[in-house]
Amino acid sequence: MHPEHRVEDLLRRSAPRVLAALVRHYGNFEAAEDAVQEALLAAATQWPRDGTPDSPLGWLIRVASRRITDELRSEAARRRREAAVATRAVPDELLAPAADAEDLRGSDDTLTLLVLCCHPSLSPPSQIALTLRAVGGLTTAEIARAFLVPEATMAQRISRAKQRIRAAGGRFHPPPEDERAERFRAVLHVLYLIFNEGYTATAGPDVHRADLAAEGIRLTRTVARTLPDDGEVAGLLALMLLTDARRPARTRPDGGLIPLAEQDRSRWHRAYLDEGIALITRTLARAPIGPYQVQAAIAAVHAEADRAEQTDWRQILGLYRLLEHLAPNPMVTLNHAVAAAMAGGPQAGLALLEPLDADERLSRHHRLHAVRAHLLEMAGDHDGARTRYLTAARLTTSLPEQRYLQERAARLIPDGE
Amino acid sequence: MKYLLLIHSNPENWGHPTFLRTAAARAMSSEQRAELSRQFETLMAEIVESGELVGGEALPDPAQTRTVRVRDGVPAVTDGPFVESKEQFAGYFLVDCESLERATEIAARFPDAGLGGAVEVRALMQHSGQEM
Structure with a gap:
């Protein structure tokens, strides 16, 4: 090094x-x-x-x-x-305490700090910034670069976050027993957001952000060492590893997105896949089930297929049903619909989307239209699919997603048009 | 998420802050005008302190604008803004906030929005993306 x-x-x-x-x-x-x-x-x-x-x-x-x-x-x-x-x-x-290098108190302290930084009085962007600085040891300049804002803006966000914690009476103490579960959930959510900021970064100007995925994994590993029996911590770590394993295959050299079904799986990061699969298998056998574990299990099923066609969609469908029961939200329903279509045909998936149309917020979300486009394409309705892909492309605020959706739409133009 | 807040205002004679120069503000008492300025300063202090304000710039009198069109390879330069309207583009703020709802809430607190003008909320495109 x-x-x-x-x-x-x-x-x-x-x-x-x-x-x-x-x-x-x-x-x-x-x-x-x-x-x-x-x-x-x-x-x-x-x-x-x-x-x-x-x-x-x-x-x-x-x-x-x-x-x-x-x-x-x-x-x-x-x-x-x-x-x-x-x-x-x-x-x-x-x-x-400096004398003993890797004592237990060190990792307990890290967890207590994480709980403090993810204080409920803070918005997620502030929780993330403070966590990265106080626990991750990143400088304000590094965090600002990762989030593409001026350093002064980030410094302000961090100092304001600390004042809020103080005003809200937050202290460096393990949370009281009755708040424990909820505060830990908030920590895991922030770690997931940090990871996701990095993972979704594509090439080009976002290259600094990619480090955030590694930082999310590093911090989650620390928590997992402190709470080795917590199934959700292990589940989150496994989910991160299994997701990050796909990073080398998820973008083209020009930054374009490659969907899961078309990724070159030989480029997936083998060590992360093995570690993630082993971790989630071990955890599912002994811990009470939770949403991160189910998501990790879904990622593991994908990881176990050498080619996209070998994916065990029935098993994934079962896991999405379970996830929808444990942590219902519209994004889960969208993924559930894809799994239903892959396991039982496009009509099964389209039927699951119907109730979502009534949700006004979701009807303006590109993902609903992108999933419906995909299912209509599967069903052979190319005109319908093309319209939906273009609607989704208009609604997304992500440049690589927009490009991907426009390309999918362009593929469906009949010859001679 | 980053959002551009585009301030459209209609001051009687150009100057910043534009909201104090609108017909509606000029008809107010000096206490009311001072209150408008206070509201604006409170908003600025709040979004600076929260770390939501990323930046912003004020623009000069639209009469100083030039619009350039190239036709048949020849640039045609006209004086004045591209879009003709009573309300003029007076400046912008760039904010980084949690949601479109929060950006809208901030936009609604710009005095220009309440004095015959409007604040346009535009999301910025990101380079991040989720594969599908």
Whole structure:
């Protein structure tokens, strides 16, 4: 590994532990998070030049502590009060946890931080930004680049998110028992969104975003290590691995999208497929079922087919029925309709779409029209399919999707027209 | 999702903020006009603070606009905007927000929208895409 990458990797892994140590000691999440970010930036410039210190965690905690005491002291001075917490010396107990490298508390802390960053008072974009900085150890500039907004905008979003958490009374504590399940669900959703931001990136200007998929997987792995018995965490990790495995095959060199049925499956990332399949198989056998596990199971069935024609659509259809029961939403119904059509013919799928027409929001969503176009094409109604593909192309706000849908429509123009 | 908010306004004489120069605002008391400015500043502070504001620019008097058409390889330049209408394109804001609903909510709070003008909400195309 390149020395700079090694430093970066070390810093990213250390970030949540340094932050947890500081928050635990100083109690001020906002100030601690800023101090850690500054310490990480200092390390990123100094370590590749001067060498990595013997105790990287100790170094980061020391530098971040100095920043936070300076900050708290000047704030205290501003208020003309004695700075009770501000001592220049770094307390021993702060450095103690740094001694044992991979202790359990480190990963518990990461989970507690994730729960705090995914606080219900925040909108998903703020939860994502704060998670990437405080837990992922990314710089504001990196996050801004990934989301294609100016750095100042992202800095503002992050600092506002921290203020909101404080105003809402969020603290660095494991969530109370009665909120636990819901707060963990919010964390998993944010990790999924981070992954998806990266996964859906295509070539060209979005290339920075692709790193977000790797970051989503990395953070989910950390949570999975902390909660090895949680079926949904394992399910989410398996889903990410099985989805990301397709990345090398999902776009053409020019950024155009290749549908699942037409992907060159020999290009799928074998190691991710194997890990994902093994993980979901193990999990389904022992954990109570949940939506992420079912989605991972569907991805695993696709992964097990060497060619698209070998896909076991009956099994996928059964899994979509289960998913629709566990977590009903219109997007699931759309996929369910595709599975029904593949297993039992296009009319079976089209029948499932009918109730969705009544939903006004969905009728303006390109996916409903894209799925209906696809099923009409299967049924041989090329005129109907073409109209629907073009409607879908008009409604999507994604350039690669639009191109794909227009190409599908163009294929259906009868000869001589 | 990123959205462009296009501000269309009809000031009596051109200048920014355009909403204070509309006939409706000029007929108001100075307290009412000050209240309009306060509302606008509150909105700006809110979307700066939330990290939703990505950027924006104000445009000069439409009379300074040139419209260029090339016909038979020859550029034909006319003075004035391409679209003739009472309301003029006065500037834009780029926001990054959670949903079209939120962008619409922000648009409705621009004073121009309530003073004879309109705010157009346009989504930006993204380079991300889901295979189907």
